[in-house]
Amino acid sequence: MSFVKRFGVSMDDVLLEKFDGLISEKGYKNRSEAIRDIIREKLVSDEWKSEKGEKVGTVTLVYNHHKRGISDSLNGIQHHMNRYIISTMHVHLDEGNCLEVIVVKGAAKRIMSLVDKLIGLKGVKHGRFVMTTTGRDIV
Ligand code: NI
Missing domain, CATH: 1.10.1220 (Arc Repressor Mutant)
Structure with missing residues (x-):
């Protein structure tokens, strides 16, 4: 209290x-x-x-799905790292552009490695990672 x-x-x-x-x-x-x-x-x-405890964050990506291999690569990474992904929202912005918001949870090191892979993927036009909190230790 x-x-x-x-x-x-x-x-x-x-x-x-x-x-x-x-x-x-x-x-x-x-x-x-x-x-x-x-x-x-x-x-x-x-x-x-801190290395301790679970972290939560969101990754926002904008990319053109016509770009060769990008959809497969994004899917591949997310399937491979599925234990760190709570949810993914995909929005078809227009004929070519897609917006993806990926909610991630896990140890900071693992999450940062996943985030770097996603944002650094060839063909990602814009990527942004937001670190937030599980809310357990924040009043
Ligand atoms: Ni799309």
Whole structure:
């Protein structure tokens, strides 16, 4: 069980002005929620540096399925690494372009190796990996 605690933060006024500009741009209602999100972001990125525990993330890929061999290669990698893949969503964007979102889960090292294989595949026009959290250790 967790409790809400209040604390004061001292900050240079120029830095605080910049922070306020940033959070209003992002649509935060107050500084507290912005600070909580920044802390969570740091905790998640640190979580990924640890060898321990399961990590969760998403890989987003855009590619042209007419490109020779790419569909087979993508399928091959995903079948081979299926124990690290929870789900894959495929969207046919137009006649040629496909968007794939792959949800991955497992040890950081394995996941990063899978991600590098997917994003580095010849024919992938754009690839982005988002590290997130299982949510177990984040309040
Ligand atoms: Ni498609």
